[in-house]
Amino acid sequence: MAKRASTCFNFVADHLTMIVEPGMYKPMYAFLRIILGVPREGLIYEKRKRWPGTPRDASMTFAVSVGDVAKEKSIKLARTMLAIVQPTEPAAQTSHVRDMLSSHKAAAHWQHVALRTPDLVGFHKHAIAHGVNFITPLMEDKDEDLIQVFSGELFAAGMPPSGLFFEFVQRDVSPQLLTRIRKADRQAFFRDRTFLGLYGEKEREYQSGQITPIWDHELVARLMESWKKKEIWELSQGDLDDAARLMREYASSKTKMAVV
Ligand SMILES: [Fe+2]
Numbered sequence: 001m002a003k004r005a006s007t008c009f010n011f012v013a014d015h016l017t018m019i020v021e022p023g024m025y026k027p028m029y030a031f032l033r034i035i036l037g038v039p040r041e042g043l044i045y046e047k048r049k050r051w052p053g054t055p056r057d058a059s060m061t062f063a064v065s066v067g068d069v070a071k072e073k074s075i076k077l078a079r080t081m082l083a084i085v086q087p088t089e090p091a092a093q094t095s096h097v098r099d100m101l102s103s104h105k106a107a108a109h110w111q112h113v114a115l116r117t118p119d120l121v122g123f124h125k126h127a128i129a130h131g132v133n134f135i136t137p138l139m140e141d142k143d144e145d146l147i148q149v150f151s152g153e154l155f156a157a158g159m160p161p162s163g164l165f166f167e168f169v170q171r172d173v174s175p176q177l178l179t180r181i182r183k184a185d186r187q188a189f190f191r192d193r194t195f196l197g198l199y200g201e202k203e204r205e206y207q208s209g210q211i212t213p214i215w216d217h218e219l220v221a222r223l224m225e226s227w228k229k230k231e232i233w234e235l236s237q238g239d240l241d242d243a244a245r246l247m248r249e250y251a252s253s254k255t256k257m258a259v260v
Pocket residue numbers: 083112114167
């Protein structure tokens with residue numbers, strides 16, 4: 001029998017690269033450091049350039065390391081998957097996938113990045129407490145034995161939504177955890193074929209024109225205001241702590257408003 005190509009080449013995730021508007025550069029730094037909890041030593045590199053005619057260096061790119069596959073409890077998780085989606089709706093019918101492609105004027109674009117954690121419930125709480133918007137509740141995919149949740153899109157104020165968002169997953173979920181989640185949040189938790197659940201949710205967003213941003217524009221504006229005098233290489237732990245507090249205050253005031 002022919003050896004499978006995947007075992008020959010052994011592709012696992014190396015890195016994923018995202019290009020962002022300047023208005024989302026520092027917010028993404030905040031997202032990675034505060035929401036994903038990347039420590040200072042997780043910042044692998046950061047490149048600067050002084051362009052002719054400009055007074056100071058500009059940060060062109062940075063990269064972070066987000067986890068350690070060696071800490072996974074099972075060897076079967078040490079692999080990478082790629083998923084491909086095409087719009088299949090008839091031409092007369094709307095399709096958010098078609099809209100995402102045409103608004104990018106491109107035949108392809110990365111739609112979401114899925115990051116796996118051993119504590120999705122804890123991460124979900126932490127992210128919500130820091131103002132992160134999700135478009136779905138925690139969902140269970142029985143076929144794949146995972147729980148997952150999808151964030152809002154990267155979305156800079158005054159610009160169209162990017163079409164790019166995050167998925168967060170936990171695999172090898174214990175029956176006890178599933179029972180606990182179901183008990184804790186009977187309303188929000190639903191079992192569905194999650195691809196179709198996500199697909200339907202994105203379709204509703206695109207049809208209504210109300211695209212949920214990963215962070216409210218107001219929160220991003222406050223973050224940018226508080227960090228406006230600093231480049232990312234100048235941001236201290238104190239600045240990150242202040243930003244995290246700003247996020248928590250924003251999230252809790254929003255929750256209060258919703259209750260009132
Ligand atoms: Fe996915």
